[in-house]
Amino acid sequence: MPDPIFERIAIVGAGLIGSSIARAAQAYGAAGAVSLYDSSDDVRARAAGLDLGNVTETLAEAVKDADCVFLCVPVGVLAPVSQATVPHMKAGAILTDVGSVKKQAAEALASADNGAVQIIPGHPIAGTEQSGPEAGFPTLFRDAWHILTPQDGKDEAYAEAVQRLTAFWTALGAKVETMDPGRHDRVLAITSHLPHLIAFNIVSTAFDMETVEQGEVVKFSAGGFRDFTRIAASDPVMWRDVFLNNKEAVLECLGRFSEDLAALQRAIRWGDGDLLMQEFSRARTIRKAIIDAGQDSGAVNFGRNRNGAKDEA
């Protein structure tokens, strides 16, 4: 095994993402030691039985000797968790996060800046609909993008910290790219946030229709609907926080989406088969381009199963 990138890392929030980082860091030798803390007594007890690293009873204990601290909590609590974490960190250590929204995360982490730690927000574009410490797996980040949104106008020590964090995620199998947080939030609004909103909504509509159709919606649910229910099974707290903290970009996408949906509705009403053909063919081309990009560069991470295998075109 190569030398670890960090002697010790700390993970705050031992759920799907936190436990996957712990597993991957150990499996690929990217960290010499791993400490974990979670505010839930139940999660701490479960994590302690999973061989993820040293599960501590306090936040301070977990982060005090860490070279890099990963905040893996819902984005709504990033500010208070950062403020509770930074005073216990070593000088020069890195504070990063995995939040699905980046403008708000950058502000939340910066609110705890004491001038002694290196703050580098981040987001792995990899996940599943599961939550909790049992749901994590070491190959989650393999071939997936990891986006870092470093702060502007920093010194050489900061650039070195960004390089080290990049090396860590690369060791976990991810492809690292840096981006402006606002741009990240606009891109993710259409590729991740809106699809989740649509899934939550369609499942909710089906739930209401279940009563009208006397239990036959669930009984005869077909493949397309089942795929939506997987996404809609995602953690409600995480997604509430995503929408509340990426409001502007999501509302912008939703406006355009509603207009395009209305055009399809109109085409169905007026029997405009040409328009339907045109739109559906375009969508098929996009799906093919995504699959081809994934095969060429290994950079697209979707439809990943727990074993890390990709889905088929």
Ligand SMILES: NC(=O)c1ccc[n+]([C@@H]2O[C@H](COP(=O)([O-])OP(=O)(O)OC[C@H]3O[C@@H](n4cnc5c(N)ncnc54)[C@H](O)[C@@H]3O)[C@@H](O)[C@H]2O)c1
């Ligand atoms: N689930 C995904 O697919 C995915 C993908 C990429 C990024 N993310 C981001 O990762 C973060 C974590 O998501 P997850 O899916 O691992 O969720 P999860 O529910 O599996 O884990 C979150 C953990 O954080 C803990 N927690 C909550 N508040 C805390 C606090 N104040 N102090 C310490 N621990 C606290 C919870 O007890 C829980 O165990 C979120 O910010 C989410 O946006 C999720």
Ligand SMILES: O=C(O)C(=O)C[C@]1(C(=O)O)C=C[C@@H](O)C=C1
């Ligand atoms: O595969 C899934 O279940 C996911 O929803 C993962 C997914 C995504 O939308 O692609 C969800 C949220 C993230 O912040 C990153 C990845």
